[in-house]
Amino acid sequence: MNKAVFIDKDGTLIKDVPYNADPHKVVLEPGAGVALAALQAAGFMLIMVTNQSGVAHGYFQEEDLLPVFDRIQELLGEAGVQLDAVYYCPHHPAGKTERYRQSCICRKPRPGMLLHAARDHHLHLHQSWMIGDILHDMEAGNRVGCRTILIDNGHETQWDFNAFNTPDFRVPSLTAAADTILESAQNKAYGNFL
Ligand SMILES: [Mg+2]
Numbered sequence: 001m002n003k004a005v006f007i008d009k010d011g012t013l014i015k016d017v018p019y020n021a022d023p024h025k026v027v028l029e030p031g032a033g034v035a036l037a038a039l040q041a042a043g044f045m046l047i048m049v050t051n052q053s054g055v056a057h058g059y060f061q062e063e064d065l066l067p068v069f070d071r072i073q074e075l076l077g078e079a080g081v082q083l084d085a086v087y088y089c090p091h092h093p094a095g096k097t098e099r100y101r102q103s104c105i106c107r108k109p110r111p112g113m114l115l116h117a118a119r120d121h122h123l124h125l126h127q128s129w130m131i132g133d134i135l136h137d138m139e140a141g142n143r144v145g146c147r148t149i150l151i152d153n154g155h156e157t158q159w160d161f162n163a164f165n166t167p168d169f170r171v172p173s174l175t176a177a178a179d180t181i182l183e184s185a186q187n188k189a190y191g192n193f194l
């Protein structure tokens with residue numbers, strides 16, 4: 001069994017540019033490369049999970065996402081790290097195109113992408129983590145037994161708490177999120193289970 005860190009894309013791994021499909025506008029969050037490299041070195045698979053309803057809304061095509069994902073890998077490569085997998089949800093219940101107009105199980109806060117990843121990569125979800133910048137990310141992670149870290153960077157504005165979306169940790173940055181995971185892994189090594 002493997003363990004993973006699930007990472008939201010917009011506002012978590014890269015700067016949030018709403019509905020962006022231009023690879024030139026991709027900018028990593030500060031410290032992203034170093035943070036992810038440290039997590040990978042500690043044995044975590046790195047899996048990006050992202051809602052891309054711009055496809056359903058007709059703002060861009062599904063294949064337009066690939067150059068954006070490639071650019072993220074290119075930028076991470078400069079820090080010597082690569083994502084192991086990327087999952088995206090192109091759907092939206094109010095989408096313009098019938099093909100993508102659905103109330104799917106993959107759009108966060110639903111956990112479908114995490115479940116697909118767990119199946120594809122033999123993940124132990126209780127040893128895995130979800131990092132995101134809004135409560136929907138927390139809910140997707142919590143619903144499948146991951147530990148969850150909210151990057152409290154002002155992107156969540158609703159704070160609409162329910163039984164599933166309370167993060168286990170709230171931190172100011174991706175760097176701090178990685179530190180939290182690595183500390184926890186270290187505590188575990190000394191038998192101090194969280
Ligand atoms: Mg986000």
Ligand SMILES: [Zn+2]
Pocket residue numbers: 089090091104105106107
């Ligand atoms: Zn979906």
